[in-house]
Each structure stands twice: as C-alpha cells, then as structure tokens.
Amino acid sequence: MVSLDTANRIVSQILNSSLTGVSLRDFAMSQLAQVPNYNWVGTYLLGGNELILDTYVGEPTDHTKIAVGVGVCGTAVAVNANQVVSDVGELTNYLSCSAKTRSEIVVLIRLGEQILGQIDVDGHVVSAFDHTDETMLERIASVLADRWEEA
Ligand code: SME
Numbered sequence: 001m002v003s004l005d006t007a008n009r010i011v012s013q014i015l016n017s018s019l020t021g022v023s024l025r026d027f028a029m030s031q032l033a034q035v036p037n038y039n040w041v042g043t044y045l046l047g048g049n050e051l052i053l054d055t056y057v058g059e060p061t062d063h064t065k066i067a068v069g070v071g072v073c074g075t076a077v078a079v080n081a082n083q084v085v086s087d088v089g090e091l092t093n094y095l096s097c098s099a100k101t102r103s104e105i106v107v108l109i110r111l112g113e114q115i116l117g118q119i120d121v122d123g124h125v126v127s128a129f130d131h132t133d134e135t136m137l138e139r140i141a142s143v144l145a146d147r148w149e150e151a
Helices: 005-016 022-031 071-079 130-144
Strands: 039-046 048-056 065-067 084-086 103-111 115-121
Touching: 005 022, 005 048, 005 130, 022 039, 022 115, 022 130, 048 071, 048 115, 065 103, 071 084, 071 103, 071 115, 103 130, 115 130
Parallel strands: none
Antiparallel strands: 039 048, 039 115, 048 065, 084 103, 103 115
C-alpha cells in the first residue's frame, strides 16, 4: 500500500503538470510505476461495450481489449464500482496479465455519471492495495477526466 506522503506527492505532480489527454495519462502511469508493489500500471478506455488498452508501464499484456463484464476490469464497468482484489487466486472471473500477479486494483475514470475508462494496477504480493491506494487513484482519475481528450 502506498504511503500518504507518496500519494500526495504523486497527485501534486500530476495536478501541477500542464499535460492533457494521452500525454497526461502516460505521465501519470510513469509516476505510479515508481510506487513499491505497483508492478503493472495502465489505463483502459471504454469504447462501446469494451475496454481498450491505452497507456501502460510494465510487461506487454494479451488483454488489449476486454469486454464489459469480463475479468476484474470488465466487472468494474459492469457493476459501476472500483475493484480491490486482495488475492486474484480466489477469483474465477479473472484475466491473467502475468503469472506473478497476486493482487489488483481497478479505479474507474468518471466524468459525472459517464465512465470514460479506468486505471488498473497489478501487484506481485497479496493485499498490495488498500483504501489509501484507492483514494489516490480516484484523485488521479479525476484529474485525467478533467483533462480528457477524445482519441
Ligand atoms: N487482470 C485484468 C486484466 C488486465 S491485465 O491485468 C493488465 C482483469 O482481470 O480484468
């Protein structure tokens, strides 16, 4: 789990940058990738009934398109709620990006009621993420949404 100091520093760096759109998302992922246990970080964009991989830092994934309702990512959209998974080994509806991944957090990027996409983070240890991580990612998601640009 991220420390409050680190969380505040990363949110400030993202807020204080003058970047927008995909450049901002790319910068945000490069900042998040430096947090301990953030072993894969990325954004997915919602287009129709599927999520499309956008910016990421980490090993390439086969899951470049994920249907709504499938996996942790698709479930977040289907149920309109962030997902914090302590142990992915306990899930049946899970898409493996890396055999090393043990826990995962997905935070929706919302503009009002609309879901624009999500931030997805994978960790190599069980219970890598808690409420501090979720709150930080929600703050970042809000900045990304405010500075969104259509692809
Ligand atoms: N684990 C995700 C798929 C995305 S990869 O982890 C990058 C899921 O179950 O939806």
